[in-house]
Structure formats: structure tokens, C-alpha cells
Amino acid sequence: MVKQKAPEIVDVAIVGGGLVGLTLACALGGSGFRVAVIEPQPREPEAYWQRVLKQNDEGYDPRVSALTLASEQILRNLGAWDYMEQLRLCPYRHMHVWDGEGTAEIDFNAADMYEPYLGHIIENRVTLASLYQVMEKHPNLQLIQGVSLKGMSEPHLADDGDFSLRYLQLSDDSELQARLVVAADGARSQTRRLAGLTINEWDYQHHAIVTTVTSERSHQFTAWQRFTEDGPLALLPLAGDDDNTTSIVWSTSPDHARELMAMDEEAFKGALTQTFEERLGRILTTDERFCFPLIQRHAASYVEEGVALVGDAAHTIHPLAGQGVNLGFLDAATLAEELLHAEEVGADFGDKRWLRRYQRRRQGENLRMMGLMGAFRHLYGEVPPPLHWLRNSGMNVVNRVEPLKRFFAGRAMGLESGRPELAQRPVVT
Numbered sequence: 001m002v003k004q005k006a007p008e009i010v011d012v013a014i015v016g017g018g019l020v021g022l023t024l025a026c027a028l029g030g031s032g033f034r035v036a037v038i039e040p041q042p043r044e045p046e047a048y049w050q051r052v053l054k055q056n057d058e059g060y061d062p063r064v065s066a067l068t069l070a071s072e073q074i075l076r077n078l079g080a081w082d083y084m085e086q087l088r089l090c091p092y093r094h095m096h097v098w099d100g101e102g103t104a105e106i107d108f109n110a111a112d113m114y115e116p117y118l119g120h121i122i123e124n125r126v127t128l129a130s131l132y133q134v135m136e137k138h139p140n141l142q143l144i145q146g147v148s149l150k151g152m153s154e155p156h157l158a159d160d161g162d163f164s165l166r167y168l169q170l171s172d173d174s175e176l177q178a179r180l181v182v183a184a185d186g187a188r189s190q191t192r193r194l195a196g197l198t199i200n201e202w203d204y205q206h207h208a209i210v211t212t213v214t215s216e217r218s219h220q221f222t223a224w225q226r227f228t229e230d231g232p233l234a235l236l237p238l239a240g241d242d243d244n245t246t247s248i249v250w251s252t253s254p255d256h257a258r259e260l261m262a263m264d265e266e267a268f269k270g271a272l273t274q275t276f277e278e279r280l281g282r283i284l285t286t287d288e289r290f291c292f293p294l295i296q297r298h299a300a301s302y303v304e305e306g307v308a309l310v311g312d313a314a315h316t317i318h319p320l321a322g323q324g325v326n327l328g329f330l331d332a333a334t335l336a337e338e339l340l341h342a343e344e345v346g347a348d349f350g351d352k353r354w355l356r357r358y359q360r361r362r363q364g365e366n367l368r369m370m371g372l373m374g375a376f377r378h379l380y381g382e383v384p385p386p387l388h389w390l391r392n393s394g395m396n397v398v399n400r401v402e403p404l405k406r407f408f409a410g411r412a413m414g415l416e417s418g419r420p421e422l423a424q425r426p427v428v429t
Contacts, residue, residue, distance in 0.1 A: 009158075010034045010142070011349075012339070013168060013178035015149050015191045017043065019065075019124060020311030020328035021184030022131035026078045027336035027422060029138030032343055036176060037141065038168075040148040045132035052129040056087055060212040060238060061123035062290055064247045066092075066223065068119050070423040071329045075127070077422050079137070083130035084122065090239035091117035094222040121223070121236045121247065124325075147172045152181065152194040155306045155350075163348050166306050179350040181307050182335070187297055189313035195304045204294040204318055206231050207257035209250040211289045213272065216281025218243045226276060230256055233275055234319075246280070248272070249319055251294060261291050294318055296370060302363055303355035308335055315366045327366055333422040334361050361418075 012028065014021045017039030025037050055061070067075075075081045095118055098105035110118045135141050151169035158165050168176040183191035192199065219237035224246075226233050231251035238245045250260070250272075260268060269283040276283075297316040302309045311328030338358045342349035349355075 008036075008175075009165065009177045009179075010036045011178070012036070012180045012182060013038060013176055014182045014184050015189075016184035016186065016313070017041070017132075017143065017145070018184060018186070018311070019127055019131070019325055020332050021182070022128065022135060023074065023078065023329055024182060024184065024310060024332035024336055025141050026080065026131055026134045026138070027074075027333060028339065029078075029135065029141050031140065031340060033140060033339065035141050036144055036178070037135070038144045038147060038149060038170065038176075040146070040171075042146040043132065043143075044145065045136045045143070048132055049129045052087060052125050055125065059287065060245070060247070061125045062210050062212060062247070062287065063124040064121055064236060064238070065124055065127070065325045066119055066121055066236060067127075068323075068326045069115065070419055071326045072120060073425055074329050074333050074422045075130075078131070079134045080127070080130040083133045084126055087126040087129065088239040089120045089122045089126065090221070090237050091120050092221050092223045092237050093117050094220065095225070096222055097225045097227070099227050117221075118223070121238060123238075144170070144176075147174070149185070149190055149194070152191070164306055164350060179306065180339070180355075183307065183309045183313040184311055184332075185313055187295070187312045187316050189309070191307070192299065192309055192313050195307040197302075197304055197307070197309065198300045199297050200300065202296040204251075204296060205253065206251045206294040206318070207254050207291050208294055208319060209252070209257055209260055209289055209291050210248065212238065212245065212247050212287040213269075213283050214242075214285045215244050215246065215283055219246050219280060224276075224279060226279075228252075228275065233272075235276065235280065244280070244284075250275075251319065254293070257291055261289060298367065298370060302359040303352055305352045306350045308355050308358060310335060314362075315370065317370050323369055327369060330365075330420065330423060331362050333420040334358055336422065337420045361420075365418075 011033040012035045014025055014035065014037045017037045021037060025035055028035050072081065075084065093110045095108040096105065108118060110116060135143065147170045149168060150171050153167035155164035155166050163179055165177045165179055166181055168178060168181065170176065181191060183189045183195070185191050219235065221237050221243065223237065224235045230253050234249045235246040236249070237243070238247055252260070260271060263271065265286055268289070269286055273283045295316060296318065299309050299314045302314050310331040312324070314331065315327065317324050317327065335358045339349045342354055347354050
């Protein structure tokens with residue numbers, strides 16, 4: 001009788017090699033953890049890096065993120081930022097927000113925060129390729145590419161009985177055993193479903209259109225956002241030879257989104273120029289448009305025995321403030337911190353009771369941000385005249401009261417207290 005080879009055992013199996021999953025892996029790089037990243041896309045790190053270098057010469061990734069200073073610090077501490085600077089990124093020093101249905105506006109300025117910039121607009125592929133480069137440097141990190149998670153067992157005691165393991169069945173019929181399985185596989189997470197963790201969903205009744213455009217005037221290294229009764233329209237500055245290329249995120253009703261997607265390029269450029277009130281002059285060119293529905297999701301629990309959720313697997317949020325991936329980076333940094341602490345004190349890091357430490361630190365903060373974005377979404381929708389007057393007055397008050405404005409800017413930049421160590425700047429002595 002031929003004895004089958006026993007499945008490989010790892011400490012942490014991260015399902016999903018996207019931005020958040022790779023951030024968690026890199027945060028565990030160089031530790032005593034054996035970590036496997038399971039990624040369905042075939043992404044050999046060096047080949048992917050070369051592909052992104054070539055793509056940068058050919059155009060822009062329509063998927064961009066507005067990274068906060070906290071996210072930047074995480075990526076700097078991991079060693080990814082140096083690679084990102086070799087590709088391209090665009091700092092923005094100002095943020096201009098205005099009510100298109102009224103007279104209110106707010107200007108945020110990096111100089112008022114004693115910072116060189118408020119954040120960066122970065123194409124997702126730039127961050128992803130850089131994280132893969134970092135991952136390659138750590139021998140305790142293993143990339144299993146081109147396969148997906150097919151099944152997952154209930155936890156069972158390891159042979160020595162000291163801790164629990166879960167069997168993972170992969171799409172190529174191979175198996176893996178892990179003390180902790182981390183769901184970093186997106187909003188429709190298969191891992192979350194297999195773990196039996198429930199998700200609450202709320203349809204924003206908005207679709208988001210994203211594309212890259214060039215404008216007649218410079219973007220002035222400013223993140224622009226206009227609120228309309230249909231939803232917010234943002235133009236985000238991108239790096240390039242000229243400073244007139246921006247990424248747009250246009251959140252609007254499903255019917256209006258369908259109309260915009262059906263337009264030819266000339267009609268769409270005209271609609272965008274008009275809706276943006278020609279703040280950057282005429283829109284000159286547009287790339288291919290992409291449209292997707294906006295749904296808020298939040299997991300009732302982020303953890304189960306031997307399972308933890310991070311990023312979009314745990315929560316999704318309206319893009320109007322660009323906080324989605326930043327919350328995910330903080331999830332990854334916090335979970336890594338708790339796992340490393342468990343290793344230090346000899347605790348069972350896969351035990352649900354230990355994992356609740358991570359949940360306590362992140363779930364409330366994520367809920368608060370989701371609640372704030374939900375309030376903004378309703379406040380800047382179609383409202384009766386008295387509320388319209390109040391929101392205009394409130395925005396103008398915030399713009400005039402510097403301490404209040406700095407408070408909101410600090411939150412948006414990720415400068416609040418209680419951040420994980422990876423998100424903190426070195427103390428200058």
C-alpha cells in the first residue's frame with residue numbers, strides 16, 4: 001500500500017495575494033512564522049514587476065488608491081515604498097471639496113498640517129508589484145500561485161495535540177494544513193463562506209465609474225471632489241510627464257451610470273467637463289471606462305477558530321473618502337502585530353480567544369468609518385431645503401475653524417492615535 005504524502009503544514013495561510021494579503025505576509029516576513037500566500041492569478045514576482053514596468057510606459061491602471069500617511073508608513077516600514085518610488089506615485093498637497101448644489105467648500109492644505117503632502121494617489125499595480133518584490137526577500141514566505149481555495153475543514157487537533165489545524169483543499173487537488181487561515185480574498189470571499197462567517201450587506205444604490213482622463217489645465221497636485229445630488233465626483237492627480245492626468249471616480253445612481261457608460265467618448269467628455277464645472281478646463285481625453293456597483297459589507301465577526309478576516313473580506317465601504325484599502329492596510333498591520341505578540345509570549349495565535357484581540361482593535365474603528373461615510377452619503381444626496389442650508393453652513397464653518405479642519409484632515413490622513421506599530425513613524429530623538 002502506497003502511503004500518501006502528508007499535506008504540508010504552515011503556521012499562516014493567507015488566501016489572496018492582493019494588496020492587503022501581501023501586506024500581511026510582508027509584515028510577517030523574517031519572523032518565525034511559516035507563511036503561505038495562495039493567489040489564483042499566476043503572478044511570478046519578477047515577471048510581474050517587469051510587466052508593470054512595461055505597462056507604466058503604455059498607460060495607467062484604472063484602479064488607483066488614495067494612500068494615507070499611515071498606509072505610506074506601513075509600506076515604508078515593510079520596504080515596499082522604495083520600489084514604489086522606482087515606478088510612479090503622485091503626492092497631493094491640497095484637497096478641495098465643494099457642494100455642487102450650493103456655495104459651500106472646504107480646502108485642506110498639507111502646510112496647515114505641517115506635512116509635505118496629504119497623501120499619495122498610486123496605481124494599485126504599482127503597490128502590488130512592490131509588495132511582491134519585498135515578499136521575495138523573505139525565505140519564510142511562500143507564494144502558491146495560479147491556484148484557488150476549494151475547500152476547508154473544521155479545526156482538528158494536530159498530532160501532538162498542542163494546537164488546532166485546518167485542512168485546505170486547493171484547486172489543483174493539493175492540500176495544505178494551517179494553524180491560521182486568513183481571508184484576504186475580497187468582498188465575495190470564499191474563505192469567509194467556508195468558515196461560516198456571516199456578512200451584512202447594504203446596497204448604496206450607487207455605481208462607480210472609473211477611468212483615466214487628461215484635462216486642459218493642471219491638476220495642481222490637488223485631490224478634487226464635487227458633491228452632487230446624484231453622488232460625489234472625484235478627480236485624483238496622477239504622476240506623469242505632464243500634470244494634467246487624473247483618475248476619476250464618479251459615484252452616481254445606477255440609471256445615470258448606465259447613461260454615462262453608453263455615451264461615446266465626446267459625449268462623456270462633455271458630461272464630465274460640465275459636471276466638474278470646468279475646474280480643470282475641458283476634459284481632453286478619456287481611457288476605457290469601467291463601472292461597478294457600490295455595496296457596503298461588514299462581517300458580524302472577523303474571527304473564528306483558526307480563521308481571521310482582513311480587508312474587503314471583512315468590510316467594504318463607499319469610495320467617497322478613499323478609505324477602503326487604508327482600512328485594509330491597518331487590518332493587516334494590526335493582525336500581524338497580534339500574531340507576533342503571540343509568538344513572543346508563546347500563545348496559541350490561532351485560538352479564537354487570542355484572535356479576538358485583533359477584532360477588538362479593528363472592528364469598532366472600521367464601523368465608525370463606515371458610519372461616517374454613510375452619513376456623508378445621505379447628507380449629500382437629495383435632501384429638503386432646510387437640510388441643504390444646514391450642510392452648506394456646516395461645511396463653511398468647518399472651513400473657517402482651523403482646529404476643526406485639522407481634526408478632520410488628521411483623520412483622513414490616518415494620523416489618529418492607537419495605530420499599530422507598523423503605521424507609526426520613527427521617533428526622532
